[in-house]
Amino acid sequence: MKKRYLLIAALLSLTLVYPASNYFTPSDEAVSPYISMTKADSLEYAFASWSERHVANGGDKNVVMSLGWSKGLSVEHTYAKGKARLDLIDGKVQVEVEGLADSEISEVWLVDNLNDSSVLPETEDNYLHVGTLVSEGDRAVLSADVGNAFGMFEVDLIVVSRAGQAPVESRVLVGSSSLMQRMYTRVRSGRVPFEGQEPGTVLAALGALGTQPVFASDLVPSFDPLIEQGADLFFNETFAGNGRTCGTCHPAEHNFTIDPEFIATLPDDDPLFVAEFVPALMSNFEKPELMRKVGLILENTDGFGDLANSFTMRGVPHTLAMGNALTPGADGTTTPPDERTGWSGDGSPGSGTLREFAIGAVTQHFPQTLGRTPNVDFRLPTDAELDAMEAFQLFLGRQDELDLSTLALSSEVAARGQEIFVAADSVGGTVAAGKCNTCHFNGGANFALTGGFENRNFNTGVEDLPDQPADLVDAANNPPDGGFGRVPNPNGGFGDGSFNTPVIVEAADTGPFFHNNSVETVEGAVAFYNSDAFNNSPIGQFLVSVDSGGVGIDLEATQVVAVGAFLRVINALENNRSANETATFVKDVNDFATAQSLLGLAFAEVEDAIEVLDGGGLHPAAVKDLKAAKTSLEIAAITGIPFFRDLFIDIALDFIEDADQDILA
Ligand code: HEC
Ligand code: HEC
Incomplete structure (x- = not known):
């Protein structure tokens, strides 16, 4: 014990000389790491x-x-x-x-x-x-x-x-x-x-x-080269367009999403802001005020026929842990999409697959003019590029679902939050029924009632929330969003009003929440389920009708915070898993710059874990360990000699392990 504290002291004194910010410069450097980090055999198993x-x-x-x-x-x-x-x-x-x-x-x-x-x-x-x-x-x-x-x-x-x-x-x-x-x-x-x-x-x-027929796992090709190529395309390829890449809105160092806080760190000439400085893109391409203040991006989900009137404003979802969140439910709405992508589950063009998503994303976000003519305003990806980008995106983040029936947490508050999350009926149980697990089975995106394999769409009433930030900022440029499909919606938009269930293990550090960024905090997102907007929605009414006590979702303030604590803790555990995976990988990396930027990503994960725990007043001991892990990663990143670098990585891994031990019962 004593030795460790001495070590921490030594590490801390070093940080004073080498502040972190000098070593983890985002953007340019953070684009390359995943290119070399392709050791996961996850896709081979998936195949x-x-x-x-x-x-x-x-x-x-x-x-x-x-x-x-x-x-x-x-x-x-x-x-x-x-x-x-x-x-x-x-x-x-x-x-x-x-x-x-x-x-x-x-x-x-x-x-x-x-x-x-x-x-x-x-x-x-x-x-x-x-x-x-x-x-x-x-x-x-x-x-x-x-x-x-x-x-x-x-x-x-x-x-x-x-x-x-x-x-x-x-x-x-x-x-x-x-x-x-x-x-x-x-x-x-x-x-x-x-x-x-x-x-x-x-x-x-x-x-x-x-x-x-071929299906034995020993015939499975290694996906490494494909993932590598996909990473390079995702972060570096502009497809001869306006300068944006996929990484412009899905940056690795910020959990593959952007929010107003991150947007505020970008220089004014960042391609995210093309609508502010490219004359051809100044009207009907983005709504700059909504982008800067609320983090919203313009999407022509119903085609490019009427640019002035037909659009929706949507938050940027992260692209993590998508592999288990693509299979549509057998609810008769799936010919297409074959896979659920985007907030309304029909984000992808054509067959509606993750692979084809990139065709729509380039056409939507990359053009030089609103004519959107391929080979003039941008080039479309090749088939090989679509394959590579799909492989890379499937590779990102958690590949396995949690098992909430065996997960044991040490925080009494988070543990109660977990019980509330899972409880499904207001009568007979010992805790309030949050019913979250019904739609977010095991914290993922699948529907429990059909076995936990189907990623379903629901109309949960988010559009009906009053005083949404986007409306307060610029209601005129925030038309109603009809969600899935293209039928006229009574709210004035197009779609059947349903949105796709997102994974929520990754939620706590990727706010604001919901398709329109309408709620800023994770506790606020939990509290949404108490609202009239939810309980009066079609699926809210359904939950009332199947509940033995005729109750929808009704949580007291303490219970909202408990569920929030649970979401924070599972997010921190995932941050730690990811930091561990990345830092362990660096031990096999020889190139200094690559090692440095990968350690920057591990560092960012640990920093997120600290923020989500601290923000909920959770696990002070784990937070202390994670701060020490952060310092060790910083030092590892500036250590050129691999032998010594690995020593510091091992110290960081030990601290992360200690933090996990504090969090888990
Ligand atoms: C200007 C910002 C921006 C750029 C650039 C961008 N995206 Fe997105 N991305 C978004 C927004 C906004 C959504 C939500 C779209 C919706 O709900 O219809 C999204 C959604 C996604 C999704 C669905 C995620 C999910 O969980 O369902 C994928 C996959 C994706 N983007 C991939 C890409 C790829 C690949 C590229 C590059 C070819 C790209 N994006 C470029 C803003 C962007
Ligand atoms: C009936 C299905 C259903 C139930 C029950 C449900 N959710 Fe959701 N959840 C959804 C859908 C659909 C969305 C996306 C809604 C949107 O963006 O319009 C969502 C979004 C979320 C988000 C935002 C994620 C993000 O990245 O923006 C959080 C957090 C969340 N749910 C937590 C919970 C919690 C906690 C509970 C239990 C109190 C719960 N959900 C119960 C279907 C459900």
Whole structure:
């Protein structure tokens, strides 16, 4: 014990000489770290289990892709949507589209984007005309045999175009498949899973298996090179646009999100602010006052047809722990989206996958002018780039769900908060029922009542909150947000009023909260569930109706704080896990600058843990340990000799471990 305090004293005296801020300069340096930190085998496991499920569902004889309007690829807007079922083994294609107002929109094409060309269909790409949709009541259908075309042809896109026009000119409905599907098909047909990948092991193992389907985990390719490329694109690639990158709004050093406090640290010429200094982007691109004061970004969720009137203002969600929060619920609203992304769960264009999200994000946020013409105002990513960005995003953050049935916390207040979080009925239990676990199962984003695998949408009434900061600042530029879909909403917006359930292990350090940044503190977000806005909402009323005592969610002030304490503590534990993972990784890094910026990220995580605990008056002993861990990381970061650097990293890891021990019972 004594020795340790001596050490802390020594460390502290050093910090006086070397203040942290000099060593962890954000932006430029913080962009590179993840490029080298790709040791996690998490995606390999995800791929193996995906493959097993896929084979159980029929494998490549049954590849289903949704079709929809694509912000970025469609040349005209439509509310129609559909599904394509591909049998890649026997060469069969079935398509079904609903809601097509115009029978001229009828030609179904498959597109194989040739190397290095953008995801946009271009003249030099390969095309397969599958056939013409035939009207059948309110649907249009097609069933076609394409022989052995799939042997040579990689399906990058499926496009429905106008009669007599090829996908180069006309694209109305568009869809593509996910990274996992693409990898699987490549491995199965003996192709290299992605550029830069060593074919060796995969192909050798494939040869040994002959023509059997491939899903054994020893055939799983290493995703490392792909994640590396994805990180580079995410932080550095401007896609020939206005200078923004994905990292502009999703910076690594700030939990992949931005808020007014962070925005205030940026220089005025930061590309986040293009709407303030690029003449072509000064109107209808962003609302600068709402960006600076409330952290809101303009989204044309219903298309670019009426820029002056058709938009919503949304907070920037972090992009952490998305792997377990993408599977849509079987609630009849999912053809598309195939995956839930964005605040309303329909953020992605086309099939609605995380992979296609980047097409919409570039088109929305990167243009040089509001004409938004590809190859003029920006370039669209290539297929290889979409694959890499999806891999990188899946790799970020927590890969596993917590298990709240076994998690034991030492803080009495946080432990009670956990009980309230889980309790589901107002009668019969020993604590107040917060019912949070119903929708945020184990602190994630999935619905408990259907087994905890479905990421559902709900109308929780956030839009009905009075006095939202954005309205107080600039109500005229904050139109109602209708949430999911595009049906006219009684509130004046478009959508069915529902929003997608976000993960909340990562919430406490990523406020403000909800899709419109309407609540600043985590306790305020918990208290929202006591409000009339929530209890009168459709899902609030449902919870009342299924409760034995006929009560919705009704927590006293102490109980709100207890649930807040629980959210703070699980957030700190996740910060510590992440800091540990990053700092441990640095022990294998030789390059000084890389080590330094990675340690900067570990440092930022520890700092977040301190803030969320301190902010709730929680775990003073753990906070003390974490401050010492921070100091050790600072010193490690300025230590050039790896042997000594590792010593300081080990000291930091010990302190983090001690903090965890204080937090856990
Ligand atoms: C100007 C700011 C900005 C930029 C630049 C930006 N995003 Fe976002 N991002 C947002 C906002 C705002 C949302 C919420 C959108 C919504 O709800 O419709 C979002 C949502 C997301 C989501 C959904 C996260 C979730 O939890 O569902 C993903 C994934 C994402 N962005 C990826 C990207 C990628 C990839 C890029 C770069 C190609 C990018 N973003 C560039 C602001 C930005
Ligand atoms: C009926 C489902 C449901 C229940 C019950 C529920 N939530 Fe939520 N939660 C949601 C949805 C949907 C959102 C997104 C709402 C929006 O942004 O409009 C959300 C958002 C949140 C957020 C904001 C996250 C962020 O990153 O902005 C927090 C925090 C949160 N919930 C905590 C809780 C707590 C604590 C409870 C229990 C007291 C709870 N939730 C109960 C569905 C639910």
